[in-house]
Amino acid sequence: RIGNLYLTRLGRVCKLLRIEPPTKDRPDALLGFGYVDQSNRVIRLGPAIDGFDMHERLASRLLTRVRAP
Numbered sequence: 199r200i201g202n203l204y205l206t207r208l209g210r211v212c213k214l215l216r217i218e219p220p221t222k223d224r225p226d227a228l229l230g231f232g233y234v235d236q237s238n239r240v241i242r243l244g245p246a247i248d249g250f251d252m253h254e255r256l257a258s259r260l261l262t263r264v265r266a267p
Contacts, residue, residue: 199214200214200215200216200217201213201214202214202263202264202265203234203238203263203264203265204231204257204261204262204263204264205261205262205263205264206260206261207260207261210233211233211234211238211264212231212232212233212234212249212250212261213231213232213233213234213238213240214229214230214231215230215231215232215240215247215249216229216230217229217230218230224253226253226254226255227253227254228251228252228253228254229251229252229253229254229257230249230250230251231249231250231251231252231257231261232247232248232249233248233249
């Protein structure tokens with residue numbers, strides 16, 4: 199769910215920002231995450247968000263949900 203917070207294996211907290219649906223070339227949804235600060239605001243480096251994209255199946259194994267928005 200967009201807005202949920204997750205903990206990475208490296209101990210950083212990130213927020214789910216977007217979900218791109220599966221395509222014929224990519225059978226799994228692509229999730230876009232942004233790292234957050236202590237106030238749960240997305241960290242920005244210049245014009246870009248400090249974060250990452252990850253396929254849904256991989257995210258389900260590597261990220262732990264911290265809390266809902």
